[in-house]
Amino acid sequence: MLLKRMLNQVADLDRLFQALADPARRAIVERLTFGPAAVSELARPLPMSLPAAMQHLGVLEAAGLVRSKKVGRVRTCSIEPAAFSVIEQWINARRAEWEQRLDRLGNYLKTLESEGDGDGSGT
Amino acid sequence: MLLKRMLNQVADLDRLFQALADPARRAIVERLTFGPAAVSELARPLPMSLPAAMQHLGVLEAAGLVRSKKVGRVRTCSIEPAAFSVIEQWINARRAEWEQRLDRLGNYLKTLESEGDGDGSGT
């Protein structure tokens, strides 16, 4: 079950990054950060047909970035802030690793320097 | 020149998210957070041919996530930490907007509540 969770996280990241890789989809997300909106409201500013915009919404919803609920004939979409934290966690994990590495490198260089005081074998 | 900058940033985000949307490319990035590596070293764990891995590296480099330098016959790749901040800035901008919105919503609800004390026109 641990392996499954890891694989799911990989697939989640695939879907999240893929979803945000399209400018039209980011535009939808940007609009939704200001508050919920109906499908046609989201589609109106986009330079494409309404079905195309719907497909983008489908991608965003599949990625978990957007959720929506239909009442009457209008579907209202809103943003899912929690989804972003998956991306941020991934980035932060990378940063933690390379900063740790740079720390070790710094310490190593400092060690060389102080050893050099008594050694004198530098160029 | 301001418009151009904005358009470039859109294209940058396209390339960044697109680059990270592939598990093989994320695997390369994850490997590089531990330190620089040669092309073949990066390709070895990937379930694909070396030219395929090279193409992934090309995508990462075009996105600015990786830089590389060839010395002799070996090209050494390393990560470009600054590239991640473009993504983080975009996410943080979204977060700033929706948090601001939620604050306004909270204040509004509090206002309703305190007005209700003297008004009594609730349901």
Next chain:
DNA sequence: GGGATACTAAAGGTATTGCTTAACTGTTTG
């Protein structure tokens, strides 16, 4: 009921992506 509205479903076309294999260039090493 009948027309406008809001969305959905389906089919199809073009472009891009991710991979392959094969052939090739430049760099060490025995």
Next chain:
DNA sequence: CAAACAGTTAAGCAATACCTTTAGTATCCC
């Protein structure tokens, strides 16, 4: 020099992504 090594280039192919048009369905308003 010859062979192994590390990387690169190019061509081609199957799958996917993004968009279109067309044709629906369900809801709302008069």
